[in-house]
Amino acid sequence: MTIAIVDYGAGNLTSVKRAFDHLGETCTVTSNAAEVSRATKIVLPGVGHFATTAGLARSGVQLAIAQAIDRGIPFLGICVGMQWMFTGSDESSETRSLALFPGNCVRFPATVKSPHVGWNQLQISPSSRLFSGISDAPFVYFTHSYRAPLVDSTVACCEYGGQFSAAVERGHLFGVQFHPEKSGEVGLEILRNFCKL
Amino acid sequence: MLTKRIIACLDVDAGRVVKGVQFTNLRDAGDPAALAHAHAANGADEIVLLDISAAHQQRATLLDTVRRAAKELFIPFTVGGGIRTLDDAAHVFAAGADKISINSAALADPSLITQIAARFGSQAVIVAIDAKRSTDHNDEIPRWQAFTRGGRTASGLDAIAWAQEAESRGAGEILLTSMDRDGTASGFDCNLTRSVAAAVRIPVIASGGAGGAAHFTEVFRHGHADAALAASIFHFGIGSIAELKRQLGTENIPVRWPC
Numbered sequence A: 001m002t003i004a005i006v007d008y009g010a011g012n013l014t015s016v017k018r019a020f021d022h023l024g025e026t027c028t029v030t031s032n033a034a035e036v037s038r039a040t041k042i043v044l045p046g047v048g049h050f051a052t053t054a055g056l057a058r059s060g061v062q063l064a065i066a067q068a069i070d071r072g073i074p075f076l077g078i079c080v081g082m083q084w085m086f087t088g089s090d091e092s093s094e095t096r097s098l099a100l101f102p103g104n105c106v107r108f109p110a111t112v113k114s115p116h117v118g119w120n121q122l123q124i125s126p127s128s129r130l131f132s133g134i135s136d137a138p139f140v141y142f143t144h145s146y147r148a149p150l151v152d153s154t155v156a157c158c159e160y161g162g163q164f165s166a167a168v169e170r171g172h173l174f175g176v177q178f179h180p181e182k183s184g185e186v187g188l189e190i191l192r193n194f195c196k197l
Numbered sequence B: 001m002l003t004k005r006i007i008a009c010l011d012v013d014a015g016r017v018v019k020g021v022q023f024t025n026l027r028d029a030g031d032p033a034a035l036a037h038a039h040a041a042n043g044a045d046e047i048v049l050l051d052i053s054a055a056h057q058q059r060a061t062l063l064d065t066v067r068r069a070a071k072e073l074f075i076p077f078t079v080g081g082g083i084r085t086l087d088d089a090a091h092v093f094a095a096g097a098d099k100i101s102i103n104s105a106a107l108a109d110p111s112l113i114t115q116i117a118a119r120f121g122s123q124a125v126i127v128a129i130d131a132k133r134s135t136d137h138n139d140e141i142p143r144w145q146a147f148t149r150g151g152r153t154a155s156g157l158d159a160i161a162w163a164q165e166a167e168s169r170g171a172g173e174i175l176l177t178s179m180d181r182d183g184t185a186s187g188f189d190c191n192l193t194r195s196v197a198a199a200v201r202i203p204v205i206a207s208g209g210a211g212g213a214a215h216f217t218e219v220f221r222h223g224h225a226d227a228a229l230a231a232s233i234f235h236f237g238i239g240s241i242a243e244l245k246r247q248l249g250t251e252n253i254p255v256r257w258p259c
Helices: A014-022 A033-038 A050-058 A061-070 A184-196 B032-041 B056-071 B086-094 B104-108 B111-120 B159-168 B190-199 B213-221 B241-250
Strands: A003-006 A027-030 A041-044 A075-078 A086-089 A101-107 A116-124 A139-144 A154-159 A163-170 A173-176 B005-013 B016-021 B024-030 B046-051 B077-080 B099-102 B125-133 B144-148 B153-158 B173-178 B204-207 B227-230
Touching: A003 A014, A003 A033, A014 A027, A014 A184, A014 B056, A027 A033, A033 A061, A041 A061, A041 A184, A050 A061, A061 A075, A116 A163, A139 A184, B005 B032, B005 B056, B005 B204, B005 B241, B016 B032, B024 B032, B032 B046, B032 B056, B046 B056, B056 B077, B056 B086, B077 B125, B086 B099, B086 B111, B099 B104, B099 B111, B104 B111, B104 B144, B111 B125, B125 B159, B125 B190, B144 B159, B153 B159, B159 B173, B159 B190, B173 B190, B190 B204, B190 B213, B213 B227, B213 B241
Parallel strands: A003 A027, A003 A041, A041 A075, A075 A173, A086 A101, B005 B046, B005 B227, B046 B077, B077 B099, B099 B125, B125 B173, B173 B204, B204 B227
Antiparallel strands: A116 A139, A116 A154, A154 A163, A163 A173, B005 B016, B016 B024, B125 B144, B144 B153
């Protein structure tokens, strides 16, 4: 039972690892495709530029993730990791993504400050497994300049210069735009729900 | 709605939390890790740890403090003080910081902002500006100068222009300290904060001068700050962060409460 936290050189993954450690989960930070293939759950964090996800294709990790998803392995994308589950992003339009959810990630409009940094409130869908047991309208911590559109699989939406997808969920696929590892008790509860799957 | 952040700052020297009044007369307020966790439990939206010990041999102590504080801290955690190179920043991130704050080193070599942002992302880079009102300007439009080395040396740069340059070089946030107000508990410098907030598109954290809840309301409403930072009022019991947030809520300032 090992959670693979995929390292693709986009910033700092220690806080994600610490959160899973705190929950008592066995997890490993890895950039190795074979190790990703062996994992019982996969987490793709990301705090950098969308283009850095291109490294996943080169290293074979993208293929390992796609195959694991086909086998029904639960997958959680965080921040850029969630954006990578969409068709693409204007931040780097040539970068190929997993394209599990339709739509393109775009910049915030000029009417609001960007990046969107801080604690914002979510509207959550009561049927979501990721938000199971979490009270209405929780606050979570965001830091991002691009946002994903609302789609059929959106289970949490957030308002900042218009509404966007704060979380998506379909079957064993999950994505969150915010940082559950930095969102206090609410964030830990979300990660706990993912671990329980 | 995006809430206004309340940030608890820990000024640390040789592994202990201290707080100066206008950068001198330090008082000991305890263990950084314990205080960080207490503030988080009490409703702080973020923790900033500033290492104010100048001595280089204290770096190992600092990294150990960062490690201990970060271990069970699940809210954003910024570390600043003494970060001179990309390597220094990398060590602080590896110890558990989510963001780093740079001040003097960025003024000495602005490309450092870009280097750290390129490797760790702009969201991880806060440029701290210690701003002091210029006394040689009696005109209607106030001016502020950026200071370095813990407020000891004038940089010659206009604080607003420097904030804009920091943004263009990849800073994710500005931590703006009013040296005129720091430690006075007479309120944030709303004029300074509003001027910088209007000049950049990235979030501005107001610092220096917090003495009570009304000062926070003021700096959010009139200073247009995205976040406000304080140290001593939280450590020495003038008001808990929970109580501050409750009061801000009654003033219709959007805050994360209950947490």
